[in-house]
Amino acid sequence: MAGIEGKIVAITGASSGIGEATALLLAERGAAVVLGARRTDRLERLAARIIAAGGYVSTQQTDVTRPQDLQRLVDRAVVDHGRLDVLISNAGISKIGPVDALDVGGWSAMIDVNLRGVLHGIAAALPVFRRQGHGHLVTTVSTSGLKIVPNQAVYAATKNAVRTLLEGLRQESTDGVVRTTSVSPGYVRTELADSIDDEAVRAQIRRGMDEFAIPPDAVARAIAFAIEQPVDIEIGDITIRPTVQN
Numbered sequence: 001m002a003g004i005e006g007k008i009v010a011i012t013g014a015s016s017g018i019g020e021a022t023a024l025l026l027a028e029r030g031a032a033v034v035l036g037a038r039r040t041d042r043l044e045r046l047a048a049r050i051i052a053a054g055g056y057v058s059t060q061q062t063d064v065t066r067p068q069d070l071q072r073l074v075d076r077a078v079v080d081h082g083r084l085d086v087l088i089s090n091a092g093i094s095k096i097g098p099v100d101a102l103d104v105g106g107w108s109a110m111i112d113v114n115l116r117g118v119l120h121g122i123a124a125a126l127p128v129f130r131r132q133g134h135g136h137l138v139t140t141v142s143t144s145g146l147k148i149v150p151n152q153a154v155y156a157a158t159k160n161a162v163r164t165l166l167e168g169l170r171q172e173s174t175d176g177v178v179r180t181t182s183v184s185p186g187y188v189r190t191e192l193a194d195s196i197d198d199e200a201v202r203a204q205i206r207r208g209m210d211e212f213a214i215p216p217d218a219v220a221r222a223i224a225f226a227i228e229q230p231v232d233i234e235i236g237d238i239t240i241r242p243t244v245q246n
């Protein structure tokens with residue numbers, strides 16, 4: 001089963017940014033998309049756009065910190081479309097700042113969304129993938145985990161934890177049933193900076209986004225490239241950043 005057309009793809013963090021762009025691109029290319037996020041008004045508006053363009057879409061309110069919400073998202077795909085081919089664990093928050101600020105609450109929130117959220121997706125999707133005999137897990141990690149920079153230590157740690165998790169899962173899944181892909185974007189023009197509480201750091205990230213960030217559909221195309229490969233080909237890691245990002 002190669003290509004995008006006819007695939008059933010669930011996406012967390014589909015209400016904005018990279019998740020929204022990925023939903024639009026995959027639906028345009030013939031996938032049925034199952035959209036998860038907390039803001040259902042945004043999901044419904046996106047679903048209406050996809051339907052108006054002739055696409056197939058379902059929505060499911062999803063808070064990735066709640067395992068039962070991921071179960072409902074996966075169930076929505078199976079009930080509405082008969083199976084789940086791909087789960088894109090994309091939801092993420094960025095409560096960045098210096099470690100010295102001791103933002104224990106922000107650290108926990110990032111671990112809950114960026115790491116636990118992915119684990120909850122795996123817990124919900126893996127049994128379905130094993131039952132079907134195929135499935136593909138895609139996650140949005142970050143170049144923050146590749147080039148470690150000040151203010152992003154804990155955020156990068158959550159992203160690298162996910163990178164490690166997927167490599168471990170890959171090694172446990174060489175029977176050909178489960179494919180894993182980690183996509184590492186650099187600066188992408190999205191709403192991610194809104195989740196930064198530290199005003200100075202938020203302003204700095206927004207400046208970077210305004211000056212040289214790439215649009216989210218560039219990341220969507222990278223995700224589509226991984227998904228469309230023939231089933232015996234696994235794209236493990238993709239790094240995609242602005243050419244001028246240092």
Ligand SMILES: NC(=O)c1ccc[n+]([C@@H]2O[C@H](COP(=O)([O-])OP(=O)(O)OC[C@H]3O[C@@H](n4cnc5c(N)ncnc54)[C@H](OP(=O)(O)O)[C@@H]3O)[C@@H](O)[C@H]2O)c1
Pocket residue numbers: 012013014015016017018019036037038039040042062063064065090091092093094113140141142143184185186187188189190191192193216
């Ligand atoms: N933008 C960048 O420069 C960049 C670079 C590298 C990696 N990334 C990663 O890319 C991913 C997507 O971020 P983005 O840049 O597209 O930012 P964004 O526009 O802020 O989108 C983040 C998405 O995550 C969702 N989300 C946040 N907390 C959630 C929760 N508890 N449960 C479910 N969904 C939740 C949000 O939806 P709701 O608020 O509606 O729930 C939203 O749809 C993130 O994992 C981020 O870390 C972004």
